Amino acid sequence: MNDNILWLNKLVPKHILLKESEIEGKLSPLNITRDQLPKILLKDPALKALDDEAKPNDVVEVHRFSESAGSNLAYRLVVEE
Amino acid sequence: MREMIPKKIGKIDFALMGPKEVRKLSATKVITADTYDDDGFPIPMGLMDLHMGVIEPGLRCKTSGRKMDEDPGHFGHIDLAMPVIHSGYSKTIKDILNATHPSSGRLMLTQDRIDHYTKQIRALMDSDAGTTVSIGGISKRAIREATKSKSCPHCGEPKVKVTLDKPTTFREEGRKLTPKEVRSRLEKVPNSDLLCLGFNPEITRPEYMVLTVLSVPPVPMRPSITLESGERSEDDLTHKLVDVLRINQRLRENRDAGAPQLIVEDLWELLQYHITTYFDNQTAGIPTARHRSGRPLKTIVQRLKGKEGRFRSNLSGKRVNFSARTVITPDPYLSINQVGVPEIAARELTVPVRINIHNLSFMRDLIKENFVPTDPEKYIPGINYMIRPDGRRVKLTEENWEFNHDRLEPGFIVERHLMDGDIVLFNRQPSLHRMSMMAHEVRIMKGKTFRINLCVCPPYNADFDGDEMNLHVVQSEEARAEARILMRVQEHIRSPRFGGAVIGAIHDHITGMFLLTHGTASYDVDQTVRILSRVSYKGDLPKPEYPKAEGGPRWSGRQIFSVLLPDDMNLKYNASVYFADRTPEENKELDMVVEIVNGNMISGPVDGNSISAFKGQILEEISRLQGANAARDFIDKVTRLAVGALMETGCTTGIDDADVPQDALDQITDAQIAAVKEVDKLVNAYNKGKFKPRPGRSVEETLEVEIMGVLGRVRDKSGEIAGWHLGMDNFAVIMARSGARGSMLNLSQMAGSIGQQAVRGERISRGYERRTLSHFNKGDLGADAKGFVRSSYKSGLSPTEYFFHSMGGREGLVDTAVRTSRSGYMQRRLVNALEDLRVKYDYTVRNTANTVVQFQYGEDSVDPTKSKFGRAIDVDSLIEDVKGGK
Numbered sequence: 001m002n003d004n005i006l007w008l009n010k011l012v013p014k015h016i017l018l019k020e021s022e023i024e025g026k027l028s029p030l031n032i033t034r035d036q037l038p039k040i041l042l043k044d045p046a047l048k049a050l051d052d053e054a055k056p057n058d059v060v061e062v063h064r065f066s067e068s069a070g071s072n073l074a075y076r077l078v079v080e081e
Numbered sequence: 082m083r084e085m086i087p088k089k090i091g092k093i094d095f096a097l098m099g100p101k102e103v104r105k106l107s108a109t110k111v112i113t114a115d116t117y118d119d120d121g122f123p124i125p126m127g128l129m130d131l132h133m134g135v136i137e138p139g140l141r142c143k144t145s146g147r148k149m150d151e152d153p154g155h156f157g158h159i160d161l162a163m164p165v166i167h168s169g170y171s172k173t174i175k176d177i178l179n180a181t182h183p184s185s186g187r188l189m190l191t192q193d194r195i196d197h198y199t200k201q202i203r204a205l206m207d208s209d210a211g212t213t214v215s216i217g218g219i220s221k222r223a224i225r226e227a228t229k230s231k232s233c234p235h236c237g238e239p240k241v242k243v244t245l246d247k248p249t250t251f252r253e254e255g256r257k258l259t260p261k262e263v264r265s266r267l268e269k270v271p272n273s274d275l276l277c278l279g280f281n282p283e284i285t286r287p288e289y290m291v292l293t294v295l296s297v298p299p300v301p302m303r304p305s306i307t308l309e310s311g312e313r314s315e316d317d318l319t320h321k322l323v324d325v326l327r328i329n330q331r332l333r334e335n336r337d338a339g340a341p342q343l344i345v346e347d348l349w350e351l352l353q354y355h356i357t358t359y360f361d362n363q364t365a366g367i368p369t370a371r372h373r374s375g376r377p378l379k380t381i382v383q384r385l386k387g388k389e390g391r392f393r394s395n396l397s398g399k400r401v402n403f404s405a406r407t408v409i410t411p412d413p414y415l416s417i418n419q420v421g422v423p424e425i426a427a428r429e430l431t432v433p434v435r436i437n438i439h440n441l442s443f444m445r446d447l448i449k450e451n452f453v454p455t456d457p458e459k460y461i462p463g464i465n466y467m468i469r470p471d472g473r474r475v476k477l478t479e480e481n482w483e484f485n486h487d488r489l490e491p492g493f494i495v496e497r498h499l500m501d502g503d504i505v506l507f508n509r510q511p512s513l514h515r516m517s518m519m520a521h522e523v524r525i526m527k528g529k530t531f532r533i534n535l536c537v538c539p540p541y542n543a544d545f546d547g548d549e550m551n552l553h554v555v556q557s558e559e560a561r562a563e564a565r566i567l568m569r570v571q572e573h574i575r576s577p578r579f580g581g582a583v584i585g586a587i588h589d590h591i592t593g594m595f596l597l598t599h600g601t602a603s604y605d606v607d608q609t610v611r612i613l614s615r616v617s618y619k620g621d622l623p624k625p626e627y628p629k630a631e632g633g634p635r636w637s638g639r640q641i642f643s644v645l646l647p648d649d650m651n652l653k654y655n656a657s658v659y660f661a662d663r664t665p666e667e668n669k670e671l672d673m674v675v676e677i678v679n680g681n682m683i684s685g686p687v688d689g690n691s692i693s694a695f696k697g698q699i700l701e702e703i704s705r706l707q708g709a710n711a712a713r714d715f716i717d718k719v720t721r722l723a724v725g726a727l728m729e730t731g732c733t734t735g736i737d738d739a740d741v742p743q744d745a746l747d748q749i750t751d752a753q754i755a756a757v758k759e760v761d762k763l764v765n766a767y768n769k770g771k772f773k774p775r776p777g778r779s780v781e782e783t784l785e786v787e788i789m790g791v792l793g794r795v796r797d798k799s800g801e802i803a804g805w806h807l808g809m810d811n812f813a814v815i816m817a818r819s820g821a822r823g824s825m826l827n828l829s830q831m832a833g834s835i836g837q838q839a840v841r842g843e844r845i846s847r848g849y850e851r852r853t854l855s856h857f858n859k860g861d862l863g864a865d866a867k868g869f870v871r872s873s874y875k876s877g878l879s880p881t882e883y884f885f886h887s888m889g890g891r892e893g894l895v896d897t898a899v900r901t902s903r904s905g906y907m908q909r910r911l912v913n914a915l916e917d918l919r920v921k922y923d924y925t926v927r928n929t930a931n932t933v934v935q936f937q938y939g940e941d942s943v944d945p946t947k948s949k950f951g952r953a954i955d956v957d958s959l960i961e962d963v964k965g966g967k
Binding site: 030031032035036037038066067068069072073074075081 | 943
């Protein structure tokens, strides 16, 4: 996570761009293929604030605060639009 | 009907139909505007031509040879003399005219850009995975980009802007474009540019948006009806088509005869009007076509659109069989799981039962018993129809029952009347909830109303001022099992909304239990046995709490209630009657703290905080830890116990429950006078300009806030004074404090003073110029002039007070009316957005495309119904358990 001002807001969840080699390991336990993931737009400010530049078909991991469970992991597929 | 589907559907393309397809689809050309000849026979090539299907019995369709009801009909067509704009596509036409060059027809983008967009759309067409991008979205961007260009990149000529006069007139620099011109421009657009514009040239072309031939719907879609007088009345669509045909004919004749341009144009426009209203009779910008009587015609769009349209009224919702509707009335002796069904309804509602060797003789007995009853007073379910193994339905009658009784054998299905224990669905509209439709077990009863236990009123939001409810008999074994497991009332005691009980004791049940268990209430042997007999208590009486009482041993109400508690229950909490303004010790002294040890109530009364929905601690404990069955049993028994207790003690309230001593009234008046004086002081200070505003507020606002504060305090004060004199010997107070019904505020408004009336959260300020009523001086800011009501409901209001009170009351009514319609629409949108989401076995939430919406249901996979107010684990009670009550 870099020092982009975006991450200072507590309402913005932490985004991590997954490496191609990691994706399989993250998704297969969930029994999900890439096309079943929720999408995130390439132009999403959170992606622009990442260290590495995201490209379509990448997967990001989102660490979010959860009212019920404390913390929550979600995955998004990067799409152009 | 099966012969009509000879092929399997591989794919469906939704596109505009061109004139070629319309003609190919057509069974006949329609040229005559007439329908039937003098003999009432359809005129060939008229609007009711037999080629388009039949609506009279006896006749046969000339296209397929089928009779009425077997034939869905066939389309015909009308050749239009002059082309006409399809009003539904005028926006698209405008976009395309503006994006293409008029003379060459080329899309005004460079070839590079065209290729770029075409490639994107092609890719999308080839992939069949669900995406968030649509072809329409891409073509929209292409069109926007082309419209922005100043000149055509292909020929270099400047472009001219086309505007649209809704609904169907196109203008270019003020000059009208005829539909013919529009069509010829659209024809010029080359196939290679079409994909970019969102058209698949293999299927459709933009010029199809300008009609040259009109499809005529089949006759069965617009049947004429014969009135009692023998007069024929045509469908609205037929009427409209008659108009189209007439004008079309005149237009053709005039044009062919070489009539003046003006006349032709007028007729052409008229044809355009008729065709536009034929599609949509509510098109903005043109008058609606009306019937001779002045009623607007119901044309194609009106048939489909809205709440009464085909989709919402006939496809999403349908009328059903095996259902009943009648008034509801209460019956506290029914279980919450049950519903009382009147005999006459039960004899119409049936359950299909397949005959096997086990139930054969039972069903035979039912048939016999129904036609030769042994006890006419007793309800014995009968059988309306039997269905033979070959699928024929036979109605059982006085004549044939003996024959059918004998031939009944395994493999038959009989439609048996409802009987005790059958499972049915029960529903009250509006169904805003899953609790609005629950499964009940049937109890056949005398009378003509549905009967329900009072505890299920809140989930249905029902009362007995004439409410009616619907009952549905589930027809398959699977549906019955599902209803019993998932939909029974007891499965809905705990709410999925917040993890607490929504069904619990109400009103009288709470008063009754309070009267049974409060303070030192005790009962002699007779009373105790009478009360306990209502919950069918079996076993010995507990050891009496007051064995040496005068007149024999007496049992405390708490002992009687403890019979319902599980032996391992340990609880301690404050009762509803707990005095929040006194110390815990004082409350304990006054018996306002409930303590349960090993299933025995030691202290405290049973009231709202014990057994009501939302707040009841005992109910919460039982429903969460012991399950739905135990919770249902508890609620049923509390209901009966409460009724038993009320029968012993009695409970009544009336106007004298709002009586307070004169000196209390004087105190209230004094407090009010003091408050009004204080208000006057504030107003005076304001008038002299000595008032200092609070931060962030204007002087006026500050004054209002201060006055509201003063008057609010005096209302509380008078409530307090009244409350002091209204003790626990007062049934109205018992009801309010125990959480049964009403509040201490209600009581103090009856006995003491009603207080400040408000509209939009402010003191009343509207009415005449600078005053609310002509009874006051202009600019009077005092309490009385701005809606302060000194009187109580019991003493009665002065005329001005009454007026202010009505203003506040009216606002409440308006608010409810506005709120219901708004929240109804909001709910509809939410339901439509969420209806196809579901929790899969791996706890992911997915939609119908099987894409993940939530990776873990609720992020913690907790079923809120089984949680304690949203928390999966109740840490506090776990600790108590571990400590072992120490």
